[in-house]
Amino acid sequence: xxxxCGLRAARGRALGLAGVRRVGRKVEPPRATGLEGKQTNxxxxxIPWLFSNNGIMCLKSNNISFAYSNKMRSLRYVGTRFxxxxxxxxxxxxxxxxxxxxxWWDEQGIYAPLHSMNDLRVPFIRDNxxxxxxxxxxxxxxxxxxxxxxxxxxxxxCEPLGRLGALVTGIDPxxxxxxxxxxxxxxxxxxxKRIQYKACILEDIVEETAESFDAxxxxxxxxxxxxxxxxxxxxxxxxxxxxxxxxxxINKTQLSYALAIIFAEQIAGIVPKGTHTWEKFVSPEQLESxxxxxxxxxxxxxxxxxxxxxxxxxxxxxxxxxxxTHAVKSSVQAENExxxxxxxGVHGMGASQK
Amino acid sequence: MAACVxxxxxxxxxxxxxxxxxxxxxxxxxxxxxxxxxxxxxxxAGGGMVGTAMACALGHNVHFRDKKILLLExxxxxxxxxxxxxxxxxxxxxxxxxxxLLSSFGAWDHICNMRYKPFRRMQVWDACSEALxxxxxxxxxxxxxxxxxxxxxxxxxxxxxxxxxxxxxxxRSKVISYTWPGPFFNTDTNPWVQxxxxxxxxxxxxxxxxxxxxxxxxRHAAGIQNVCWPYDQSAVVATLHLSEPTDNNxxxxxxxxxxxxxxxxxxxxxxxxxxxxxxxxxxxxVSMEEENFLDAINSAFWSDASHTDFVDSAGxxxxxxxxxxxxxxxxxxxxxxxxxxxxxxxxxxxxxxxGHAVEYVRPRVAxxxxxxxxxxxxxxxxxxxxxxxxxxxxxxxxxxxxxxKDLGSMSHLTEYETxxxxxxxxxxxxxxxxxxxxxxxxxxxxxxxxxxxxxxxAVSPLKVSPAPIWALRP
Numbered sequence: 001x002x003x004x005c006g007l008r009a010a011r012g013r014a015l016g017l018a019g020v021r022r023v024g025r026k027v028e029p030p031r032a033t034g035l036e037g038k039q040t041n042x043x044x045x046x047i048p049w050l051f052s053n054n055g056i057m058c059l060k061s062n063n064i065s066f067a068y069s070n071k072m073r074s075l076r077y078v079g080t081r082f083x084x085x086x087x088x089x090x091x092x093x094x095x096x097x098x099x100x101x102x103x104w105w106d107e108q109g110i111y112a113p114l115h116s117m118n119d120l121r122v123p124f125i126r127d128n129x130x131x132x133x134x135x136x137x138x139x140x141x142x143x144x145x146x147x148x149x150x151x152x153x154x155x156x157x158c159e160p161l162g163r164l165g166a167l168v169t170g171i172d173p174x175x176x177x178x179x180x181x182x183x184x185x186x187x188x189x190x191x192x193k194r195i196q197y198k199a200c201i202l203e204d205i206v207e208e209t210a211e212s213f214d215a216x217x218x219x220x221x222x223x224x225x226x227x228x229x230x231x232x233x234x235x236x237x238x239x240x241x242x243x244x245x246x247x248x249x250i251n252k253t254q255l256s257y258a259l260a261i262i263f264a265e266q267i268a269g270i271v272p273k274g275t276h277t278w279e280k281f282v283s284p285e286q287l288e289s290x291x292x293x294x295x296x297x298x299x300x301x302x303x304x305x306x307x308x309x310x311x312x313x314x315x316x317x318x319x320x321x322x323x324x325t326h327a328v329k330s331s332v333q334a335e336n337e338x339x340x341x342x343x344x345g346v347h348g349m350g351a352s353q354k
Numbered sequence: 355m356a357a358c359v360x361x362x363x364x365x366x367x368x369x370x371x372x373x374x375x376x377x378x379x380x381x382x383x384x385x386x387x388x389x390x391x392x393x394x395x396x397x398x399a400g401g402g403m404v405g406t407a408m409a410c411a412l413g414h415n416v417h418f419r420d421k422k423i424l425l426l427e428x429x430x431x432x433x434x435x436x437x438x439x440x441x442x443x444x445x446x447x448x449x450x451x452x453x454x455l456l457s458s459f460g461a462w463d464h465i466c467n468m469r470y471k472p473f474r475r476m477q478v479w480d481a482c483s484e485a486l487x488x489x490x491x492x493x494x495x496x497x498x499x500x501x502x503x504x505x506x507x508x509x510x511x512x513x514x515x516x517x518x519x520x521x522x523x524x525x526r527s528k529v530i531s532y533t534w535p536g537p538f539f540n541t542d543t544n545p546w547v548q549x550x551x552x553x554x555x556x557x558x559x560x561x562x563x564x565x566x567x568x569x570x571x572x573r574h575a576a577g578i579q580n581v582c583w584p585y586d587q588s589a590v591v592a593t594l595h596l597s598e599p600t601d602n603n604x605x606x607x608x609x610x611x612x613x614x615x616x617x618x619x620x621x622x623x624x625x626x627x628x629x630x631x632x633x634x635x636x637x638x639x640v641s642m643e644e645e646n647f648l649d650a651i652n653s654a655f656w657s658d659a660s661h662t663d664f665v666d667s668a669g670x671x672x673x674x675x676x677x678x679x680x681x682x683x684x685x686x687x688x689x690x691x692x693x694x695x696x697x698x699x700x701x702x703x704x705x706x707x708x709g710h711a712v713e714y715v716r717p718r719v720a721x722x723x724x725x726x727x728x729x730x731x732x733x734x735x736x737x738x739x740x741x742x743x744x745x746x747x748x749x750x751x752x753x754x755x756x757x758x759k760d761l762g763s764m765s766h767l768t769e770y771e772t773x774x775x776x777x778x779x780x781x782x783x784x785x786x787x788x789x790x791x792x793x794x795x796x797x798x799x800x801x802x803x804x805x806x807x808x809x810x811x812a813v814s815p816l817k818v819s820p821a822p823i824w825a826l827r828p
Contacts, residue, residue, distance in 0.1 A: 107765070138756070
């Protein structure tokens with residue numbers, strides 16, 4: 001789509017393939033004011049005040065006008081950036097979700113897209129976890145696994161995982177969400193035993209649950225956190241070696257601005273207004289670099305597409321909108337090997353960028 | 355809002371009881387049951403052929419091994435300890451698709467060990483003209499199987515007993531009421547379906563499957579509208595002995611103006627009769643002397659009384675044209691067997707009608723079998739449609755269970771409904787149309803159906819593609 005694909009095509013198909021992406025290049029963060037702290041998405045976006053530094057890239061990019069509007073948007077947020085809290089949770093975001101805390105379980109209500117996203121993310125988690133274990137037990141595929149759902153909301157994802165046999169811990173900063181989730185699971189005696197909820201943030205439980213989870217799921221969460229690097233570090237700390245991290249989030253592209261912010265929030269009302277802020281969206285490349293710098297090997301990055309007319313999601317090669325990632329925490333020896341294996345690749349890609 | 359861009363279903367207004375006064379919009383608040391009470395994953399209401407097969411299929415499904423299923427049946431256990439000598443007068447024609455479903459959970463083997471009759475050919479013709487149509491598979495494969503209903507029930511019950519950990523059966527249980535949670539979502543009300551039995555037991559379930567027949571209590575309680583009308587016809591069934599033993603592998607059906615008469619093979623010497631005719635005539639047939647009864651059957655199959663010269667000559671003109679165009683294609687006209695004896699006590703009759711539920715699903719409830727649709731036996735599709743419902747619902751529930759979904763969620767239930775309604779509505783409409791078309795002796799309509807039948811017979815793809823199994827099932 002748009003210029004992104006054109007640039008990708010120019011780099012060769014290795015980048016645009018769905019499935020396993022073994023590109024391990026690190027993009028140097030731009031030296032600018034601490035305002036954005038974000039790396040350039042070299043396929044589409046340009047930080048406006050770095051325009052002159054990356055002149056070649058800008059000429060290839062076909063969104064010059066967009067770069068100006070980006071500048072205006074980011075200037076508007078200058079004030080808040082300087083005053084943002086040091087934890088990963090943004091109080092402004094929490095206020096928006098507080099108002100909707102009791103609507104989680106209405107399948108045809110405001111959270112309908114998240115309900116139908118389960119058709120994609122539960123099989124994604126289930127199948128990737130099954131790949132890690134030797135025995136396959138079809139009736140309770142995840143039995144014996146301990147899973148942490150960060151930002152569980154009303155428990156939409158915890159309950160299916162619990163039904164598949166896993167022991168799930170769901171955490172969410174909002175008390176109302178946890179209350180809703182607890183009430184909902186209390187009617188099912190099996191889920192009541194398998195799931196436990198806690199109203200807290202990830203940093204609070206890192207110490208006591210270090211290296212205790214087989215999998216951590218952060219679905220539709222990383223686009224709401226303030227400090228992504230810390231968040232990923234905490235996720236990594238609570239994972240067992242060899243454990244899996246599953247993230248679903250929205251890409252930071254022109255398309256996602258147009259569709260996820262303007263269309264979905266303001267025009268069609270598919271998502272409540274103010275739910276997302278475009279600046280917090282994370283591109284797959286950026287996420288991948290954060291993950292790998294924390295010892296998490298990316299296994300899969302795959303795009304997801306929502307059809308608002310049918311209400312169903314489907315997998316797609318294109319990651320310009322929504323995408324899902326599966327990364328595995330390397331155990332110590334493997335980590336060293338990977339570093340040696342990756343080193344020439346990183347430099348190779350870095351060279352071709354310039 | 356999401357509601358604007360997506361089709362939203364109208365949710366049920368539940369809380370009505372069977373037999374009690376139905377006030378529109380009355381919502382009975384479910385009594386909050388403590389979390390300690392056991393919750394079933396699926397309850398199948400109705401232990402007929404379709405209900406028992408559904409419970410059996412779920413019990414044998416690999417994704418339901420850790421789930422709790424309950425079958426509620428008002429009657430008693432139907433296992434046949436010993437196969438009776440005499441054949442039952444209630445038989446069904448099982449299509450190859452239904453046979454595949456039954457063998458997927460091992461019931462077909464039991465049927466094969468008891469008794470069943472495959473048939474390879476079907477001949478359907480008109481009383482008012484010479485037109486006929488024959489169905490057979492090119493390599494003379496079995497087109498379908500005639501199996502007695504009690505044999506099917508016994509086989510299903512045996513397979514049900516093989517999975518006692520997954521499926522519980524409550525015989526002689528009568529349901530007093532079904533209650534659903536209200537349509538307005540609230541986290542602190544019990545979200546399950548509450549079932550109250552006559553003996554005071556209260557059950558809870560995540561999904562209720564209604565398989566309780568044409569007067570379905572589940573459908574009534576859920577408030578689902580049923581489009582139905584009675585045909586002014588009753589079907590007479592009997593077990594007949596043929597005049598001489600023959601390689602009895604053809605199913606015969608003749609359309610009389612009063613209704614179709616059909617002879618279904620049971621063995622080399624026995625056949626089952628299904629004769630749909632007016633209520634008065636049916637009552638006469640059941641009560642008349644055996645001799646007269648047999649004469650009536652034989653003349654129904656052999657007599658040419660309804661023919662008119664005009665129609666006959668019109669028919670032979672078209673037939674001549676077809677033989678010119680396709681000289682090699684010949685559907686040899688076979689003569690049906692004549693009958694010599696009827697089994698005592700085997701004559702019975704039952705009224706016929708058409709019915710179709712407007713919706714098959716609501717939140718936490720799904721209808722299958724006769725609870726969802728009722729059809730004229732002239733096409734032999736009644737129980738096969740029910741088995742088709744089971745295949746579809748099983749597939750959707752199995753995927754949902756493997757995805758950890760709430761089994762009562764509308765997302766997969768509506769997919770089942772769409773899939774089955776598309777299939778069933780066209781079949782019911784076609785059967786109804788045929789029944790009306792063949793109930794008349796008016797010359798233009800007779801000509802129309804005669805030419806239609808001849809044309810369909812000559813053009814073989816039309817016969818084969820929808821794979822219609824036209825044998826009969828009471």
